[in-house]
Amino acid sequence: xxxxxxxxxxxxxxxxxxxxxxxxxxxxxxxxxxxxxxxxxxxxxxxxxxxxxxxxxxxxxxxxxxxxxxxxxxxxxxxxxxxxxxxxxxxxxxxxxxxxxxxxxxxxxxxxxxxxxxxxxxxxxxxxxxxxxxxxxxxxxxxxxxxxxxxxxxxxxxxxxxxxxxxxxxxxxxxxxxxxxxxxxxxxxxxxxxxxxxxxxxxxxxxxxxxxxxxxxxxxxxxxxxxxxxxxxxxxxxxxxxxxxxxxxxxxxxxxxxxxxxxxxxxxxxxxxxxxxxxxxxxxxxxxxxxxxxxxxxxxxxxxxxxxxxx
Amino acid sequence: xxxxxxxxxxxxxxxxxxxxxxxxxxxxxxxxxxxxxxxxxxxxxxxxxxxxxxxxxxxxxxxxxxxxxxxxxxxxxxxxxxxxxxxxxxxxxxxxxxxxxxxxxxxxxxxxxxxxxxxxxxxxxxxxxxxxxxxxxxxxxxxxxxxxxxxxxxxxxxxxxxxxxxxxxxxxxxxxxxxxxxxxxxxxxxxxxxxxxxxxxxxxxxxxxxxxxxxxxxxxxxxxxxxxxxxxxxxxxxxxxxxxxxxxxxxxxxxxxxxxxxxxxxxxxxxxxxxxxxxxxxxxxxxxxxxxxxxxxxxxxxxxxxxxxxxxxxxxxxxxxxxxxxxxxxxxxxxxxxxxxxxxxxxxxxxxxxxxxxxxxxxxxxxxxxxxxxxxxxxxxxxxxxxxxxxxxxxxxxxxxxxxxxxxxxxxxxxxxxxxxxxxxxxxxxxxxxxxxxxxxxxxxxxxxxxxx
Amino acid sequence: xxxxxxxxxxxxxxxxxxxxxxxxxxxxxxxxxxxxxxxxxxxxxxxxxxxxxxxxxxxxxxxxxxxxxxxxxxxxxxxxxxxxxxxxxxxxxxxxxxxxxxxxxxxxxxxxxxxxxxxxxxxxxxxxxxxxxxxxxxxxxxxxxxxxxxxxxxxxxxxxxxxxxxxxxxxxxxxxxxxxxxxxx
Numbered sequence: 001x002x003x004x005x006x007x008x009x010x011x012x013x014x015x016x017x018x019x020x021x022x023x024x025x026x027x028x029x030x031x032x033x034x035x036x037x038x039x040x041x042x043x044x045x046x047x048x049x050x051x052x053x054x055x056x057x058x059x060x061x062x063x064x065x066x067x068x069x070x071x072x073x074x075x076x077x078x079x080x081x082x083x084x085x086x087x088x089x090x091x092x093x094x095x096x097x098x099x100x101x102x103x104x105x106x107x108x109x110x111x112x113x114x115x116x117x118x119x120x121x122x123x124x125x126x127x128x129x130x131x132x133x134x135x136x137x138x139x140x141x142x143x144x145x146x147x148x149x150x151x152x153x154x155x156x157x158x159x160x161x162x163x164x165x166x167x168x169x170x171x172x173x174x175x176x177x178x179x180x181x182x183x184x185x186x187x188x189x190x191x192x193x194x195x196x197x198x199x200x201x202x203x204x205x206x207x208x209x210x211x212x213x214x215x216x217x218x219x220x221x222x223x224x225x226x227x228x229x230x231x232x233x234x235x236x237x238x239x240x241x242x243x244x245x246x247x248x249x250x251x252x253x254x255x256x257x258x259x260x261x262x263x264x265x266x267x268x269x270x271x272x273x274x275x276x277x278x279x280x281x282x283x284x285x286x287x288x289x290x291x292x293x294x295x296x297x298x299x300x301x302x303x304x305x306x307x308x309x310x311x
Numbered sequence: 312x313x314x315x316x317x318x319x320x321x322x323x324x325x326x327x328x329x330x331x332x333x334x335x336x337x338x339x340x341x342x343x344x345x346x347x348x349x350x351x352x353x354x355x356x357x358x359x360x361x362x363x364x365x366x367x368x369x370x371x372x373x374x375x376x377x378x379x380x381x382x383x384x385x386x387x388x389x390x391x392x393x394x395x396x397x398x399x400x401x402x403x404x405x406x407x408x409x410x411x412x413x414x415x416x417x418x419x420x421x422x423x424x425x426x427x428x429x430x431x432x433x434x435x436x437x438x439x440x441x442x443x444x445x446x447x448x449x450x451x452x453x454x455x456x457x458x459x460x461x462x463x464x465x466x467x468x469x470x471x472x473x474x475x476x477x478x479x480x481x482x483x484x485x486x487x488x489x490x491x492x493x494x495x496x497x498x499x500x501x502x503x504x505x506x507x508x509x510x511x512x513x514x515x516x517x518x519x520x521x522x523x524x525x526x527x528x529x530x531x532x533x534x535x536x537x538x539x540x541x542x543x544x545x546x547x548x549x550x551x552x553x554x555x556x557x558x559x560x561x562x563x564x565x566x567x568x569x570x571x572x573x574x575x576x577x578x579x580x581x582x583x584x585x586x587x588x589x590x591x592x593x594x595x596x597x598x599x600x601x602x603x604x605x606x607x608x609x610x611x612x613x614x615x616x617x618x619x620x621x622x623x624x625x626x627x628x629x630x631x632x633x634x635x636x637x638x639x640x641x642x643x644x645x646x647x648x649x650x651x652x653x654x655x656x657x658x659x660x661x662x663x664x665x666x667x668x669x670x671x672x673x674x675x676x677x678x679x680x681x682x683x684x685x686x687x688x689x690x691x692x693x694x695x696x697x698x699x700x701x702x703x704x705x706x707x708x709x710x711x712x713x714x715x716x717x718x719x720x721x722x723x724x725x726x727x728x729x730x731x732x733x734x735x736x737x738x739x740x741x742x743x744x745x746x747x748x749x750x751x752x753x754x755x756x757x758x759x760x761x762x763x764x
Numbered sequence: 765x766x767x768x769x770x771x772x773x774x775x776x777x778x779x780x781x782x783x784x785x786x787x788x789x790x791x792x793x794x795x796x797x798x799x800x801x802x803x804x805x806x807x808x809x810x811x812x813x814x815x816x817x818x819x820x821x822x823x824x825x826x827x828x829x830x831x832x833x834x835x836x837x838x839x840x841x842x843x844x845x846x847x848x849x850x851x852x853x854x855x856x857x858x859x860x861x862x863x864x865x866x867x868x869x870x871x872x873x874x875x876x877x878x879x880x881x882x883x884x885x886x887x888x889x890x891x892x893x894x895x896x897x898x899x900x901x902x903x904x905x906x907x908x909x910x911x912x913x914x915x916x917x918x919x920x921x922x923x924x925x926x927x928x929x930x931x932x933x934x935x936x937x938x939x940x941x942x943x944x945x946x947x948x949x
Contacts, residue, residue: 081892082859082892083830084892113706113707113710114379118704118705120701120702120704120705121702121704122702133701135701141896142896142903143903144550144551144903146903146904147457147458147549147902147903148458148459148460148549148550149455149458150450150454150455150458150460150461150464151446151449151450151452151453151454151455151458152453152455152905152906153449153453155905156897156903156904157897158892158894158897168446168449168453169442169443169446170441170442170443170444170446170447170449170450171441171442171443171446172437172440172441172442172460173382173383173440173442174458174459174460174546176379176382177382177383177547177550177552177696178549178550178551180550180551180552180699180700181700181701182379182380182699182700182701182703184379185379186377186379186382186442187442188370188371188372188375188377188378189370189371189372190370190372191370191372191373194370216443217370217371217442218371218441218442218443219442219443220442233830233831234831235831235832249831250829250830250831251829251830251831253857253859253890253892254829254830254857254858255856255857256829256830256831256832256834257831258829258831258832260832263826263829263831263832263833263834263835264834265834279700282551284551303705306705307705308705308706308707309707309708310707311707311708311709453906454906455905455906455909456906456909456913456914456917457902457903457904457906457909457910457913465921469921469924469925469928472928473924473928476928476931476932477931479935480931480934480935483935483938509935509936509938509939509942510938510939510940510941510942510943510945510946511938511942512941512942512945512946514941514942514945516941517938517941517942517945520934520937520938520941521934521938523934524930524931524934524935527927527930527931528927528928528931531924531927531928535924
């Protein structure tokens with residue numbers, strides 16, 4: 001998709017260059033050779049056109065309507081009909097570049113050290129080689145968190161998403177205790193975050209912006225599979241931001257997952273690459289699958305610096 | 312009514328009058344020490360309220376040490392402690408009463424008051440730990456019966472109601488005694504006694520109803536007390552975390568609660584004996600019995616400890632390895648082993664010697680057991696949270712460990728002050744030792760208690 | 765000298781790109797036809813340019829999905845009659861059986877990018893199974909607690925609170941008896 005777009009813009013540019021005369025040729029070629037299209041905001045956004053085409057355009061061309069940002073509660077609870085969102089993560093492609101983390105934080109207007117998606121260094125035994133392991137809320141089909149919630153503030157939707165109702169959450173944190181994947185995070189009202197949330201309440205400028213807001217102070221937040229984006233067929237921030245295409249997001253019922261570049265059949269992918277789920281023995285039935293870190297795109301390089309050092 | 316009492320040699324009307332005088336003295340007059348003590352408790356309680364207001368109005372990230380991994384701190388472990396203490400009413404009043412251990416008589420009301428205070432402040436501890444206490448009503452509007460928290464809310468309120476009723480019903484005859492005996496009290500107090508005594512005349516019919524109701528309630532609070540202790544354990548056992556995922560957890564908590572109940576009873580008995588000069592009623596015999604009970608309960612709890620820790624340690628599965636090694640030989644080892652030694656070994660061994668079952672030594676042992684018990688519950692909550700399945704990586708320093716903040720410690724101190732204040736104030740307005748129950752014990756079944764006025 | 769070479773190469777490249785970009789400007793039109801031959805779904809993409817069939821141009825076939833288009837196999841070049849023939853798999857799921865197919869020419873040397881879509885009834889109908897969401901269970905919402913669990917809970921609660929109520933009523937009975945006694949005296 002991206003390739004096609006760059007190509008056509010290069011072509012247009014070449015035409016311009018030709019018409020502009022030979023005097024401009026040097027710069028024009030220099031530009032063409034390093035394959036750069038003119039940029040307005042340098043941010044690309046994928047949108048679904050009226051006739052169902054997914055195109056990538058500059059984010060400056062997209063209008064955001066704040067009034068659309070309110071999902072009615074009933075709608076939030078029900079889920080998108082006829083969809084079962086699913087995710088596959090190719091561990092062989094993760095190089096811990098942390099773009100998913102920062103992209104997610106931007107999309108949700110969350111500051112570090114709060115991470116909906118985390119990348120952990122895993123090594124199962126001394127002889128096995130270490131690998132990077134992105135984790136997030138697995139949107140389990142047998143969610144231990146919704147089981148223990150006293151007020152139905154976290155619940156399973158028909159489209160597979162385990163959602164949060166920040167308006168109802170009483171902040172007992174039982175769901176955090178119940179989640180074996182440490183996927184949930186609590187808004188303790190970190191002053192920087194409170195200030196940031198206040199300032200960016202209506203900030204939808206991020207091209208990957210997700211309408212689900214950050215949790216209110218004293219409530220629990222977590223990865224929401226970018227609920228509103230998924231519903232519209234837009235890939236979540238982490239998927240788009242991953243430079244290596246490690247995260248595939250899709251719909252189980254369509255049997256397709258996509259990392260933005262490659263779109264593949266889900267079952268075939270899991271079959272060919274021996275997909276598995278983390279801690280299958282816990283019976284939580286996660287909706288996030290992993291492809292073992294074989295055929296790695298990168299050699300494992302240990303992280304040399306700690307990222308979240310600021311309190 | 313009382314014309315034929317003199318024929319009993321064991322217990323005469325005169326002796327009864329002396330007993331009444333002794334037991335009602337704390338209500339008649341508050342000494343200087345008593346006033347200072349109450350003032351101190353009120354100050355601590357107010358400090359806790361101020362700390363809580365600070366916590367709620369400022370950022371919890373700053374006022375508490377709670378973070379994403381250790382999102383439950385000493386509020387929750389203190390809640391567990393309070394619920395455990397709350398079992399004292401069941402053990403020292405109901406169980407002994409139903410099994411005809413006569414020495415329960417002067418202890419039962421003390422135990423019940425402590426239980427009510429502890430359960431109340433246990434409930435308050437949970438609210439204090441909540442992120443959004445302003446949404447407390449959601450528990451009733453949107454409550455899910457499937458959630459152990461709802462079980463706990465229902466269990467605690469039910470148990471509290473049952474304990475209050477069970478405290479109140481045997482209090483009715485005592486209130487009449489107070490009304491008739493203590494003439495120098497302020498008017499409102501006498502009026503309160505009159506109102507609360509519900510027209511008690513001490514007729515045989517009234518006694519019959521009173522005793523029957525007491526028996527039913529006594530039988531009811533035993534399972535109820537065990538259930539709320541177990542449900543509290545289920546708050547942990549219903550999660551998938553390896554350190555809490557134990558079929559043994561309910562029994563482990565109940566046995567712990569029984570052990571702490573005996574310890575707290577010993578401490579309270581000692582304090583009341585000294586403060587109110589109750590040596591005649593809270594005798595060395597009581598300490599002897601409590602010491603024996605302490606050994607028994609510590610043995611039972613030690614047994615469940617073996618099941619809870621040593622059997623998983625024998626297998627040392629990958630899931631348990633993390634947390635168990637941390638407790639046995641890791642960062643928390645000194646902490647863990649002192650809790651085992653002072654919380655289990657000491658109460659098993661020391662009270663075996665009769666000398667150790669004298670009031671002072673046994674009280675010191677009990678205090679040690681209580682402190683160790685508080686930290687045992689701390690060791691269940693916090694290291695459990697700090698050893699999740701997926702490793703904790705790349706988080707700020709303060710997220711990787713937990714040490715309670717000043718605000719948290721003040722609030723916890725205030726919950727203790729609150730329990731003590733409830734017990735103290737109760738003993739200042741109501742007879743803390745049930746006069747008629749003790750008198751009934753003295754009669755040894757020769758005469759019906761309703762013949763005494 | 766070097767400068768001159770650079771300039772010359774630049775001019776040549778410019779000229780080349782002008783020719784290629786004009787060459788690419790040829791428009792290609794794709795027409796899709798769908799047929800079922802011996803229970804095999806066949807999709808034919810007929811490519812024409814200025815009325816003439818176009819041969820040897822690779823055509824991509826893909827099917828519309830929520831997040832992206834799923835390519836169906838590799839690109840197939842048109843044959844001598846200008847037709848690219850695709851065997852369409854019969855296991856592509858769809859909500860109502862309908863699928864939107866896209867045939868496209870992308871990055872061809874001679875032809876501009878072009879795309880045509882067509883709707884066809886070749887999808888395998890999938891039924892949304894929400895049974896695990898709708899059934900009564902411990903992880904479901906408050907309105908979907910298991911019946912046996914509600915019954916047992918209510919039973920236990922009723923018993924306990926019934927007893928407590930009984931106890932309170934006894935207190936009032938004591939009061940009544942007290943009043944009777946007062947009257948007697």
